[in-house]
Amino acid sequence: MSSLRYRRILLKLSGEALMGAGAYGIDPGVMGRLAGEIGELVTAGVQPALVIGGGNLFRGAGLAQAGIDRVTGDHMGMLATVMNALAMRDALERREVPVRVLSALRIDQVCEGYLRHRALRHLERGRVVIFAAGTGNPFFTTDSAASLRAVEIGADLLIKATKVDGVYSADPLQDPAAVFYPRLTYAQALRENLGVMDTTALVLCRDNGMVLRVMKIHEPGALRRLVAGEEIGSLIEPGE
Secondary structure, eight states, rough: OSSSSEEEEEEEEEEEGGGGSSSSSHHHHHHHHHHHHHHHHHTTTEEEEEOOTTTTTOHHHHHHHSSSSSHHHHHHHHHHHHHHHHHHHHHHHTTOOEEEEEEEEEEETTTTEEHHHHHHHHTTTOOEEOOOOOOSSSOHHHHHHHHHHHTTTTTTEEEEEESSSEEEHHHHHOOOOOOOEEEEEEEHHHHOOOOSOOOHHHHHHHHHHHHHEEEEETTHHHHHHHHOOOSEEEOOOOOO
């Protein structure tokens, strides 16, 4: 890729994206493929940062519904994101891709604590940065964490990787009549309650002029084509 449209990106992966065909945990094959594609971005000159959810291991809201205190459940969910971040770090290091994990919760024996200037320094030196433990606060999703970190590092683009190829009026896996939106505004996403991200995440992006792309993560090569300028998935931007 001699010409890049986006040079600094933040990729939001759900924990479920790591499961592959399984119902729980991490599929090493899926993890390896994603690590390979991220490594290709680094080679092309992209500065990728990642936020990975923890739903493949623990989900705070679900634990709360099962009777665990919500704050405790959310902290467990944050630790699940650390586990996923360490797994992705291992997959990248196996491919000799420089990478650092920065956690919003202090776990100094396994990864670095999050500091904005530290994250920027790593990105500028060609290292993949994985942001773990969400925002470090209960009641905030990893979508909100992704929006926050994208704004903090001055990302050119926030990418939400999903199991479908963009934003629809309804779940296309359940409703074959669902309408695809190739382009829309945050106001429209909020007004129509399209479920792209939680409200906090969308408002944070809207108010800070962050452009969001929703795409299917399991399409090989899609990330490369996207950063090179190809229109993939759905684009969400400020406006009415």
